[in-house]
Amino acid sequence: MALRMTARLLIVLLMLAVPLELPGCGPFLPEAAFHLNVDPEAPADFANGKLGILQPTYERLYQVIAYRYLIGVGLNPDEQQAISPGPHEAVLTAGPSDPWLAARNQVPGVKPVHDIDAYREINKPNFYGSYLNCNDDAFRTAAITLARFRGKPGEMDWIAAQDTVFADCSHDAAIPPPARLPELRADRAYQIASAKFYSEQYDAARQDFQTIASDTSSPWRIIAPYLAARCLIRSGKWDAAVGELQHIAANPALARWHASAVGLLNYIRVRQHPAERMHELALALVQPNSQASVAQDLTDYRTLFDRNVKPSEDDDLTSWILSFQAGGAGALEKWRARRTDPWLVAALQAAGPKDASVPELLAAAFAVKPDSPAYITVNYQRVRLMPSDAARTLADQVLQVDMPVSALNQFRAERMRLARNFDEFLRYAPRTPVDSDAKGLDLLDDDSATMLDRAVPLALLKQAAAGTQLPEATRRSLQRTVAIRSLVLAGSPNFDDVFRLLNSPGGSPFVRSGYGRYTQNPAAIDDFRDNWWCAASGTSAWRPPQERQESPAVVADFLPEADRQQAAAEWRKLAALPAGPDWLGAQTLAFAAQHPQDPRVPPALYLVVRASRYGCTDDKTGDFSRRAFDLLHRRYPSSEWAKKTPYWYR
Amino acid sequence: MFLAIAGMVAIAFLWPRPADPLPGFPHVFLWAWERPENLEFLDPHAAGVAFLARTVCLGGGSVSVKPRLQPLRYSPGTVLMAVVRVEPRDSSLPPADDAAAAIADADAIPGVRALQVDFDATLSQRAYYRELLGDVRRRIPASMPISMTALTSWCQSDGWIGGLPVVEAVPMLFRMGPGERPARTFRPALCQSSAGVSLDEPLRQPPAAARLYLFNPQPWTASTYRAAIREVRKWH
Numbered sequence: 043m044a045l046r047m048t049a050r051l052l053i054v055l056l057m058l059a060v061p062l063e064l065p066g067c068g069p070f071l072p073e074a075a076f077h078l079n080v081d082p083e084a085p086a087d088f089a090n091g092k093l094g095i096l097q098p099t100y101e102r103l104y105q106v107i108a109y110r111y112l113i114g115v116g117l118n119p120d121e122q123q124a125i126s127p128g129p130h131e132a133v134l135t136a137g138p139s140d141p142w143l144a145a146r147n148q149v150p151g152v153k154p155v156h157d158i159d160a161y162r163e164i165n166k167p168n169f170y171g172s173y174l175n176c177n178d179d180a181f182r183t184a185a186i187t188l189a190r191f192r193g194k195p196g197e198m199d200w201i202a203a204q205d206t207v208f209a210d211c212s213h214d215a216a217i218p219p220p221a222r223l224p225e226l227r228a229d230r231a232y233q234i235a236s237a238k239f240y241s242e243q244y245d246a247a248r249q250d251f252q253t254i255a256s257d258t259s260s261p262w263r264i265i266a267p268y269l270a271a272r273c274l275i276r277s278g279k280w281d282a283a284v285g286e287l288q289h290i291a292a293n294p295a296l297a298r299w300h301a302s303a304v305g306l307l308n309y310i311r312v313r314q315h316p317a318e319r320m321h322e323l324a325l326a327l328v329q330p331n332s333q334a335s336v337a338q339d340l341t342d343y344r345t346l347f348d349r350n351v352k353p354s355e356d357d358d359l360t361s362w363i364l365s366f367q368a369g370g371a372g373a374l375e376k377w378r379a380r381r382t383d384p385w386l387v388a389a390l391q392a393a394g395p396k397d398a399s400v401p402e403l404l405a406a407a408f409a410v411k412p413d414s415p416a417y418i419t420v421n422y423q424r425v426r427l428m429p430s431d432a433a434r435t436l437a438d439q440v441l442q443v444d445m446p447v448s449a450l451n452q453f454r455a456e457r458m459r460l461a462r463n464f465d466e467f468l469r470y471a472p473r474t475p476v477d478s479d480a481k482g483l484d485l486l487d488d489d490s491a492t493m494l495d496r497a498v499p500l501a502l503l504k505q506a507a508a509g510t511q512l513p514e515a516t517r518r519s520l521q522r523t524v525a526i527r528s529l530v531l532a533g534s535p536n537f538d539d540v541f542r543l544l545n546s547p548g549g550s551p552f553v554r555s556g557y558g559r560y561t562q563n564p565a566a567i568d569d570f571r572d573n574w575w576c577a578a579s580g581t582s583a584w585r586p587p588q589e590r591q592e593s594p595a596v597v598a599d600f601l602p603e604a605d606r607q608q609a610a611a612e613w614r615k616l617a618a619l620p621a622g623p624d625w626l627g628a629q630t631l632a633f634a635a636q637h638p639q640d641p642r643v644p645p646a647l648y649l650v651v652r653a654s655r656y657g658c659t660d661d662k663t664g665d666f667s668r669r670a671f672d673l674l675h676r677r678y679p680s681s682e683w684a685k686k687t688p689y690w691y692r
Numbered sequence: 693m694f695l696a697i698a699g700m701v702a703i704a705f706l707w708p709r710p711a712d713p714l715p716g717f718p719h720v721f722l723w724a725w726e727r728p729e730n731l732e733f734l735d736p737h738a739a740g741v742a743f744l745a746r747t748v749c750l751g752g753g754s755v756s757v758k759p760r761l762q763p764l765r766y767s768p769g770t771v772l773m774a775v776v777r778v779e780p781r782d783s784s785l786p787p788a789d790d791a792a793a794a795i796a797d798a799d800a801i802p803g804v805r806a807l808q809v810d811f812d813a814t815l816s817q818r819a820y821y822r823e824l825l826g827d828v829r830r831r832i833p834a835s836m837p838i839s840m841t842a843l844t845s846w847c848q849s850d851g852w853i854g855g856l857p858v859v860e861a862v863p864m865l866f867r868m869g870p871g872e873r874p875a876r877t878f879r880p881a882l883c884q885s886s887a888g889v890s891l892d893e894p895l896r897q898p899p900a901a902a903r904l905y906l907f908n909p910q911p912w913t914a915s916t917y918r919a920a921i922r923e924v925r926k927w928h
Contacts, residue, residue, distance in 0.1 A: 156754075161759040163759075163801065167768070168765060168766050168767060168770070169763065169764065169765050170730070170763075170802075170803075171761070171762065172759040172760055172761060173761065417852075636732065
């Protein structure tokens with residue numbers, strides 16, 4: 043009875059432990075990122091001029107921002123707000139019609155409407171598409187207009203007509219009837235024109251808007267010419283639209299619609315004259331105080347860039363982005379001609395330490411002041427290009443400067459590369475994940491983990507695991523790695539240790555980077571089969587060994603020759619090590635043959651079969667699994683371990 | 693000997709095969725996702741187009757629809773299948789019938805001959821998905837078949853999709869995770885008539901299926917289509 047109660051309690055606890063929401067795909071395991079390639083870790087800081095180490099892989103939005111700062115223009119707070127870089131929610135969180143619906147549904151006696159589809163499908167043969175027919179402004183304007191009618195005669199009539207107008211957003215072509223009340227006449231004329239506009243009757247709508255424009259008593263007469271021009275755009279008569287929009291933009295009486303008219307002129311120009319517009323945008327985007335236009339200009343510029351519009355030869359912004367994103371192609375010549383920071387950054391990026399151009403580039407980089415947005419980037423390149431001693435001194439200086447975490451990590455990586463001894467290596471091996479949740483938790487990046495794994499002898503690994511230079515979590519993990527590495531490198535492994543390892547699926551002789559194993563408890567089976575280790579010659583999702591094998595030999599220059607040789611000899615043995623379940627199977631079967639009466643043998647055979655199920659396997663694992671299974675059932679058929687082992691695993 | 697061979701050939705031809713759940717539809721469909729796609733190069737007899745028509749977002753107890761905003765061009769006579777992707781945003785799902793209405797609306801797109809629902813439902817959402825499909829089925833004409841995409845696990849290990857009111861479940865044999873390989877056959881009958889593969893992964897022959905759906909993470913071009921078809925022809 044007690045057992046049954048316990049089982050029930052366990053089931054309840056399990057139900058409570060399972061999160062309500064599980065993703066349909068996956069697994070999406072946490073991955074430590076030490077610098078980002080597509081966008082900076084703090085886009086708002088970047089937009090404020092904290093560029094860190096500028097990456098050529100960043101999106102063009104960030105290249106434009108960087109260029110502005112590198113030429114000294116930067117972004118004022120309003121411009122930063124206007125472009126607001128950062129992740130955007132792709133899904134519609136609020137409908138464009140919400141302001142209107144909120145106002146409309148408050149009117150007593152009106153049947154509530156909860157959604158208006160603002161998109162309309164395009165009905166053309168052999169074509170499918172849809173577009174945003176009714177923009178936010180339409181719904182906002184309707185809400186404001188409704189306030190004018192609240193409590194007055196004709197309120198319900200006006201709302202009914204407006205419902206008809208907005209039904210045309212998605213599919214209808216209904217037109218409100220003419221107004222019966224004189225006080226509704228002008229507004230109804232506007233509603234009728236709007237309904238025609240949204241139902242794609244552009245010629246008729248245009249005629250109506252022109253009539254409204256000439257009606258001096260209509261509150262809509264000022265906007266009407268602008269809407270008449272929009273009818274021309276919607277019907278594809280762009281040349282005619284340009285003439286009207288230019289007229290509006292030049293008419294002081296229509297000042298309220300100047301900016302909108304210019305916006306539409308630019309809309310047409312992007313489509314009619316993409317190369318010319320791209321050049322205009324490249325010039326506009328480097329102007330200060332552009333908060334009114336910078337967001338749309340950036341959108342248009344990036345759109346044209348994505349369409350591979352051929353840039354103008356004398357367009358510095360575009361040329362620089364093209365060069366910088368292509369690894370600095372042609373940048374040296376441009377820098378020599380122009381001597382500007384953007385081109386210095388691009389030329390430094392393209393340079394190799396032995397290039398003849400390095401002295402002049404380093405001299406120019408030296409002149410960049412600490413308060414320059416280029417300072418972190420050019421000094422990172424200086425460290426990369428300078429001779430080791432000078433680079434080391436410079437890296438130590440710059441590491442004292444406040445900079446983004448990603449930049450700090452990259453400087454640490456360079457400084458680790460320049461380490462003169464093991465202590466220095468350990469000091470710069472840990473990095474900080476850029477993930478804000480993980481701040482303060484330093485981990486090993488791939489370069490530092492690979493160096494420890496392949497180029498550092500076991501004796502020094504023990505020293506690092508016992509010392510205080512590495513972060514505590516990394517040291518704990520390294521201590522386990524050292525213990526298992528000692529075991530697998532031993533000529534005749536102690537079975538006590540083998541047995542312990544059989545009970546420790548998180549054990550591996552390899553050093554791992556990042557967050558390591560998802561299941562933190564080394565004694566627990568990992569649900570994603572990250573248990574024990576994979577053969578260095580095999581394949582695995584968790585530790586791609588092909589990359590390690592194909593990568594050049596890893597050598598720790600900072601170690602004495604004897605240590606390097608010792609590390610290489612150890613790595614040769616580790617590289618030849620079979621997958622964890624195979625190694626454990628071989629050790630257990632050998633011990634079982636020699637010590638059939640040892641009480642640990644039956645559980646060990648059970649654990650070997652378990653390892654073959656949950657561990658990283660290869661084409662030999664099934665053989666060990668079968669042999670352990672056979673021996674367990676043949677020699678210990680009535681043991682609890684045999685009963686717990688109904689299958690073996692290929 | 694001759695009789696034995698003749699007998700084997702006869703068995704091979706006469707062995708009952710699953711009836712094509714989409715008779716008259718092409719045996720290859722190109723998935724056209726939310727990007728400008730010009731598929732006018734496509735021979736309408738050779739391949740159909742399953743295009744993302746809309747995304748139905750479920751969250752906060754309500755439905756919001758994100759329509760396709762990128763143009764899709766195709767040849768006259770192309771068989772069209774409207775794909776509706778369903779994306780739950782939180783655990784507060786709206787009434788299934790509300791979501792079904794948003795999905796079923798896609799059947800009104802001119803030229804569409806079938807609907808395909810793409811919903812990576814979690815374990816806890818399966819009952820909801822079942823109800824949702826039932827509601828969609830009731831809302832659209834019986835002559836409009838419903839297809840659904842399926843995570844491979846639905847077709848090879850748990851079989852929860854049995855009895856859903858759809859004519860086929862298309863196992864998506866891509867983005868399966870490292871080291872995973874699809875089974876040689878799929879047990880649920882719904883999974884046996886079609887398969888989906890992606891051009892950016894090594895094209896492995898899927899389990900025998902009458903109909904293939906090809907996913908391309910890039911816009912389709914005549915050359916990528918021809919290359920895919922060359923590969924596919926090796927399987928049959």
